Amino acid sequence: MADMPLPSPKATGEVSEDMRADEQLMETLEDAAYWRKVCPHLHVGEHERVQEAAQAAKERVANWQTQAETKRGEFAENGFFHMTPQDLGLGEDDYLERIHALALGVVRLMQHGWPASFIFIYDEAWILVAGASARLEAATGGSGFIGDMYAWYVEPDHGQRGWGPHRDRMGSGPESFRADGTSKLSTTWLALTDAGPNNSCLYVVPATADPLFHKADRQDVDPLAEIFANDPQAYQSIRALPAPAGCAWHFSHRIIHWGSHVARRSSLGPARPPQPRIAMSWVVGDAAYEDPAFPREANLPSPPVHLRVAFVAGQIVAYGGQTKLRKGFRTMCFRFFKKHSQLFTEFYRDKVEFIHFCRPAPAPEVHLKESSRKALETVDVSKLEFATPQDDSKLDGIKGMFGSDSSSEDEDDNDDDDEEEEDNM
Template sequence: MILPTERLLELSYWQELNPHLSVNDHPTFSPPIAFPTHQLDEISDTIHHDGYLHQGPVFASKSIQALRLGIENLVQHGWPAAFIYVYDEVWDLFHQLDEFLSHFLGDNFGLLPHFWAWHIDTDSQGATSGWPPHVDYPGECAFFDDFLVSLSLWIPLTHATPENGCMNILPLSRQKDYDQPVTEPSDILLQDVRCLPAKAGSLLGWRQDLWHWSGRSSKYAKEPRISLSLEFQNRAFDPLCPPLFDLTEPPCVEKRIRMICGQFAKYDHMERVSPELEEAGRKIGITQP
């Protein structure tokens, strides 16, 4: 399939692909989700002990279904799922976590210019999979396992199951028992791995120094695994990847497109795009907002 890369910066093109989604430079956002204090306390305890959070569905199913359809339309037309970040609704979804993120990263948290989306198709041959074991940032991401520097969030838009490639993680509590720091996937003891199935609209997240990866699809998968991720940082610390920007004021649509193209080179060791998109990414892509 030949992609119309000459239309990458045409806002009308993206609106045609997904007329049920919006494309605006200054979108109107939904109010933040209010998390009960006891739930935030439980999440804090989990992050402190194991380095990650794993919450059931927190978003309106209508929003999740709209974004799922958006990615399915993009993939059907040959585009990587990451182009969902052209649309306002994906930024609105993360904006709904404003109070949640403030609780863990401070009121003045910032958004890192790192994001991606996945469409892991059902596959009878088991040829499709998510990304292999890795950490999002190899440096210090928390002090005393409690004061977070940065946090990655991951939202499944379909049910993520062992059959379609759900997330797996090496809990912090297990990693602490190792005699030496884990520097390679082969250092991880398989019995320490924790599988994290999650329903559509759930909220998962982890310290950025935590080892994690997703599985391989199988013939038993009932639906594709479609998901989103964004990364955030406490502004009290120097930016891990400057400059940070405000989630309440996402980039204008053209800059979103250029940032998406900039992700291709950043993540080409994990997932390759088509040659024509690689070329377009080199021409117009930026890795910073």
């Protein structure tokens, strides 16, 4: 991707004030025209294009059964497998341009003040998911779309790093595997820029080196420490999973994985400085094991725009705890999610609400920019206090956004300190 440089997400000079995230009303979030203006090179709500991609994917999979069988074997044995741009249905000739368009979309969103995961509002992201779906189903042993979409931008600076070692489902045990050894839940992690050891690519402990891979984890045991305590040589089994832009790794919900620290420039030797690592992921699985986030039949392959936005908002609530966000952002996301929560399955609604209400209590102060105060002129600001399970009803009917809470783990009263720092998988 060296020949396709990306602007900095901090280059906000060309973004007009009225387009910034913190100047929008909730109604604007449902307006495809707003999102088209944020990323004019991408599309929103052209459902036929997504449907065509899904249909083409179904037709292609017939010629891919041998490869699917090989990957299924790797999946059962190691807990992960690699996918090329062609495996993902990205095509031969223009896939780098398509991937770069998504990477640029992430940057444009961030320039406007939106987290990277809002890339899933755009058709191009859903085209990608639809284009990979049939082959993923074949390679995993039958998994379909579940949800859990997220995207990341890792600054190419030392000190930035990925999420710490974790399994995606700590409590899942033997019941979460099929008879052939394949996992009933798994994640596709797609690189939108070249990801390597210098800029926080994925690392895993393969299933073959993990004696706890098929067992549910105990609350009082760190599974990673347990592996190395029992077998110090297991360190040598750790695998770095670099991925050129347009390539993906697909891995089990039980595999221990993390993203590395970005390398110090002084340690790079003759290599060029690290590039930003931009990636997106989504989860597939057996719907009999875990409900999808929303009903698949009615909404796939191209969900309505308001569902896409509400889903991203739900994801920010569910996983934003790993991420520094501006004050009030997660609560705004929760309010938007609540407004559309009837679109989602009970399982997903419960998950988002559980995580939201289990967060630590915020500082009570109200921080609103003057322009946002104007937008909220009809709203009783006193209602924008942090919600608790007892006063859940207060969330209904609030039209504005960016209320009073401080959802960042690093609470700070400085309104200028509104940079995101996304820690990454």
